[in-house]
Amino acid sequence: MSKRVLDINELHTHFFTDKGEIPAVDGVSLNVSEGEIVGVVGESGSGKSVTSLSVMQLIPNPPGKIVSGEIMFKGRDLVQTSLKQMKKIRGNEIAMIFQEPMTSLNPLFTIGNQLIEAIRIHNKMGKGEARQKAVELLEQVGIPRANDIVDEYPHQLSGGMRQRVMIAMAMSCRPDLLIADEPTTALDVTIQAQILDLMRQLNRDLNMAILLITHDLGVIAEICDRVVVMYAGQVVEEGTTREILKDPQQPYTKGLIRSLPDMKAKNQKLYSIPGTVPKPKVDMVGCRFAPRCEYAFDRCFAESPPLYHIGDNRTSRCFLNERDQREVASHDETVIKG
Amino acid sequence: MTKPLLKVEGLKKYFPIKGGVFGKVVGQVKAVDDVSFEVMEGEILGIVGESGCGKSTTGKTLLRLVEPTEGNIFFNDESITELSDEKMRLLRRDMQIIFQDPYASLNPRHTVEKIIGEPLLVHGMKSAQARKERVKQLLEVVGLSAYHASRYPHQFSGGQRQRIGIARALANNPKLIICDEPVSALDVSVQSQILNLMEELRDQFNLTYVFIAHDLSVVKHISDRVGVMYLGRMVELANKDALYDTPKHPYTQALLSAVPLPDPDDKQDRIILQGDVPSPANPPTGCAFHTRCPYVMDVCKAVRPEWKEVSEDHFAACHLYNDNDQSEEQQKPLMQVES
Numbered sequence: 001m002s003k004r005v006l007d008i009n010e011l012h013t014h015f016f017t018d019k020g021e022i023p024a025v026d027g028v029s030l031n032v033s034e035g036e037i038v039g040v041v042g043e044s045g046s047g048k049s050v051t052s053l054s055v056m057q058l059i060p061n062p063p064g065k066i067v068s069g070e071i072m073f074k075g076r077d078l079v080q081t082s083l084k085q086m087k088k089i090r091g092n093e094i095a096m097i098f099q100e101p102m103t104s105l106n107p108l109f110t111i112g113n114q115l116i117e118a119i120r121i122h123n124k125m126g127k128g129e130a131r132q133k134a135v136e137l138l139e140q141v142g143i144p145r146a147n148d149i150v151d152e153y154p155h156q157l158s159g160g161m162r163q164r165v166m167i168a169m170a171m172s173c174r175p176d177l178l179i180a181d182e183p184t185t186a187l188d189v190t191i192q193a194q195i196l197d198l199m200r201q202l203n204r205d206l207n208m209a210i211l212l213i214t215h216d217l218g219v220i221a222e223i224c225d226r227v228v229v230m231y232a233g234q235v236v237e238e239g240t241t242r243e244i245l246k247d248p249q250q251p252y253t254k255g256l257i258r259s260l261p262d263m264k265a266k267n268q269k270l271y272s273i274p275g276t277v278p279k280p281k282v283d284m285v286g287c288r289f290a291p292r293c294e295y296a297f298d299r300c301f302a303e304s305p306p307l308y309h310i311g312d313n314r315t316s317r318c319f320l321n322e323r324d325q326r327e328v329a330s331h332d333e334t335v336i337k338g
Numbered sequence: 339m340t341k342p343l344l345k346v347e348g349l350k351k352y353f354p355i356k357g358g359v360f361g362k363v364v365g366q367v368k369a370v371d372d373v374s375f376e377v378m379e380g381e382i383l384g385i386v387g388e389s390g391c392g393k394s395t396t397g398k399t400l401l402r403l404v405e406p407t408e409g410n411i412f413f414n415d416e417s418i419t420e421l422s423d424e425k426m427r428l429l430r431r432d433m434q435i436i437f438q439d440p441y442a443s444l445n446p447r448h449t450v451e452k453i454i455g456e457p458l459l460v461h462g463m464k465s466a467q468a469r470k471e472r473v474k475q476l477l478e479v480v481g482l483s484a485y486h487a488s489r490y491p492h493q494f495s496g497g498q499r500q501r502i503g504i505a506r507a508l509a510n511n512p513k514l515i516i517c518d519e520p521v522s523a524l525d526v527s528v529q530s531q532i533l534n535l536m537e538e539l540r541d542q543f544n545l546t547y548v549f550i551a552h553d554l555s556v557v558k559h560i561s562d563r564v565g566v567m568y569l570g571r572m573v574e575l576a577n578k579d580a581l582y583d584t585p586k587h588p589y590t591q592a593l594l595s596a597v598p599l600p601d602p603d604d605k606q607d608r609i610i611l612q613g614d615v616p617s618p619a620n621p622p623t624g625c626a627f628h629t630r631c632p633y634v635m636d637v638c639k640a641v642r643p644e645w646k647e648v649s650e651d652h653f654a655a656c657h658l659y660n661d662n663d664q665s666e667e668q669q670k671p672l673m674q675v676e677s
Binding site for chain 2: 043044144158159160161188189190191192193194196197215216217218219220221222241242245246255256257259260261262263264269270271272273274276277
């Protein structure tokens, strides 16, 4: 088994607003190993983006705060890391790309300017050398005419090209972990196919771990090795891509997969989960999915189901899986020593 | 045989680009460039394409919310392109639209009752009591409750807001509804609820939809026939099974193969198109797709392919099908999306 790059344990990120405390991330544990692509899937409000921002320590404070839990990255707990240290890690060891490539680039500076800045923050390099490196990076992510593009402004590029620039920037320091938050959501399908292809290629060539956040199960099936399903701030199921898509255990995952229109099936009525995602609250009683669940019974409304380990890296948060429970070995020894 | 409810002939919409000191017109964005199709009564016609292909502009010109530059639109055999504003306003009782963003398309200062009641008032239902009754009825039709009428849009979730948008469109018993990306802002589990609702309503009220979306699996699910647009032009139009099983146009083939399917066993070879969609202000000569087409020939760069029937009820605009010689057509290296 390869080494763990990222290991999140019982993370609680809460937002303190006028309307009270909102537990956006409520006890999330997940891990990513070297060279692995792990997908986090969930609907809006499930806490998947807050989880990724917590890893980068980018939660706006106030109102947000990591209340408890640890985020182990290469043997060091990021929650306890100072801001100064964190700045060195961001971009250098962990890089992040966002959904909207237009808002992530500064419209007033050329692509080259922004890339060179990113490169020079983390490497001792002259301007000329950094520029050379910027052109190389652009070529690496498949941008044609990289030598000219480097002097162009973000508005001169299309959405797909901008996302490539963001990936080039993220790649500039060869990070150990790339967090991609809905990287293809704003893109068209033909462009999405190009970007996913590029990410898989970088993952293979550089053995870089990727944490991919998405709502699209199609994207998950396309490039992820493992999947973590989130619902209302909690992990509800985890497994390999095949296990999750072919043999989902938790009723929410089952419903989510069934409610997708199938490109291949002929006219049948679409399954739909009744109701909507609940707003996370403190002290929620019972299973968070129970009000929408077709298998719910009395116990689901009274107590909250724990995450049952039903196999290697395979979990499900449903009382129906209680009998499938297995003993799991402690995973401490696999964590990389920083 | 049902008759066409909506017939579009050679529809064009060019937006001028103004530039220079005097604001002279220096160019044109050909958002919709010679599109023709028919929609039968009770049918759902899907229109798919990537962003900037002109699908939304097409939808808006059908209602003349955007005035077409050229071309003819017939609704119930009546040409609507020349109608006066007043006549058009009366006609819109029969033609309604549902927008993509349920957050932007509902006035945040109005109650749901006012939002849904407004089209009733505009089209002559003067009695406040009658409007109230009708609003209640409509809310129940779309799966909300009568007590929601006094609430404001911000008190609803995205899916519920889209239901309000649908109720508003249904208020005057329209015949045709243009649905412009009605589910793309919604989460998957809510999206399926809205799609099911729209199908039920179609059966219940005998509606006709023009369903515009970029999500190919959604369009496949709901439509009877599907048209594919690229850079302002319709490139292929066919019955949905024919289109998804045996796509004819190389762009449709690439588009279908690019969709990631939620199935780990599906490892089909993707046709990954190189490059981006060209700018509609300066579209390529000849076939608009020739810059990215894997089968490009010399003729594609020079001559715009004709829109023609390549097999029964299957239309495409591509030079690969230019001669009607069947034997030759079969030898063409067409990739099929495996099913």
